[in-house]
Amino acid sequence: MNPIVYQIFYYLSALIAVLFVFVPHEFAHAYAAYRNGDITAKYYGRLTLNPVKHFDLMGFLLCVLAGFGWAKPVPINPNNFRKYRRGLFETAVAGVCTNYVIAFIVYPLFLVVARFIPETSTALIYLKTFVELVFYRIYLISLSIIAFNILPFFPLDGFRVVESCTSPYNRFRLFLQKYGRYILLGLIIECFICNILVEATGIAAIQYLNILGFYLQWFAQNILGAPIWGFWDWIFTLF
Numbered sequence: 001m002n003p004i005v006y007q008i009f010y011y012l013s014a015l016i017a018v019l020f021v022f023v024p025h026e027f028a029h030a031y032a033a034y035r036n037g038d039i040t041a042k043y044y045g046r047l048t049l050n051p052v053k054h055f056d057l058m059g060f061l062l063c064v065l066a067g068f069g070w071a072k073p074v075p076i077n078p079n080n081f082r083k084y085r086r087g088l089f090e091t092a093v094a095g096v097c098t099n100y101v102i103a104f105i106v107y108p109l110f111l112v113v114a115r116f117i118p119e120t121s122t123a124l125i126y127l128k129t130f131v132e133l134v135f136y137r138i139y140l141i142s143l144s145i146i147a148f149n150i151l152p153f154f155p156l157d158g159f160r161v162v163e164s165c166t167s168p169y170n171r172f173r174l175f176l177q178k179y180g181r182y183i184l185l186g187l188i189i190e191c192f193i194c195n196i197l198v199e200a201t202g203i204a205a206i207q208y209l210n211i212l213g214f215y216l217q218w219f220a221q222n223i224l225g226a227p228i229w230g231f232w233d234w235i236f237t238l239f
Contacts, residue, residue, distance in 0.1 A: 005126070013133035014064040014141070019051050021141045022063070022071040024102060025095040026054040029074040032094035036087030038080035046074050063141060073155065085164045092160035096146045100224070103142035108232045110135035115236065139228075143220035153180035187212040 027049050030041035041047050046054070056072045063069030081087025113132050119125045152158040154177045166173045194210035197203070207213065 006129070009126075009130045009133055011064060013130060013137045016134050017137035017141045018060055018063045018069075020102065020106075020138050021099060021145055022060070022069075023049055023051045023054055024098050025145065026071050026074050028094040028098035029076070029091055032091040033074070033076045033081075033087070036090060037082040038077050038087065038091075040077045040080065041074045044075050063145070069145075088160060089164035092157045092164060095157055096149050099142040099146050103139050103146075103225070104228050106135050106138045106142070107228050108235070110139060111232060111236050139225075140220070143224045144216050146224055147216050147220040151184070152176055153184040154178075155181065156184070 026046065030047040033041050034047055054071045054074075056070060059070035059072075061069070076091060078084055078088050081091075110132060113128060113135060117124070117128045117131075119128060149157040150161075152162050159176055159180055162173055162176060191210050191212040194206055194213065197206045
């Protein structure tokens with residue numbers, strides 16, 4: 001395949017994947033909050049699958065280019081929850097749980113295309129490659145977004161889980177709330193610096209210094225992804 005065409009397919013598939021990953025993620029947050037008694041997200045028009053309502057330019061571009069990012073945060077008011085801790089916890093985990101379901105569903109679709117669609121013509125090869133990329137990128141980005149969001153740094157979902165399980169005066173929680181965003185920003189910057197240095201020097205070993213990148217790749221694919229690809233690869237050996 002023409003390398004330029006493949007690059008176009010790669011980034012276009014990533015753009016499509018981001019929509020299928022982030023929109024259900026944010027909708028799940030809004031729906032969970034609504035189910036627990038908070039109508040804030042609905043009031044602001046976020047209880048919807050309309051991607052425009054959830055679009056954040058920087059977060060979307062970062063996800064397309066780097067494999068992790070964010071959408072526009074869903075506004076919630078925990079004081080409206082019928083049960084504060086339960087509502088906060090369910091709203092926090094709703095997004096990543098939805099992404100895991102998406103990854104579980106889309107991986108076998110990738111396998112079907114990869115294994116059973118014949119390459120009998122040039123047009124079919126191009127179509128098959130693009131569809132494979134779309135499904136696989138949805139799978140990978142879903143897992144990457146889960147791994148990213150469960151980090152316990154404010155304002156990620158992982159911090160909201162910590163918040164739901166601790167008192168307002170818990171020192172660990174207060175530390176994460178005060179410094180979490182700076183730690184997260186530092187990890188993101190360090191990730192980009194490592195990627196730039198690898199490209200500039202050709203020294204692949206630099207990637208071992210990429211803390212966030214290594215975590216997202218290793219944890220997402222080998223820990224989060226293992227039950228999914230392990231189960232479906234076993235199922236497909238039966239055919």
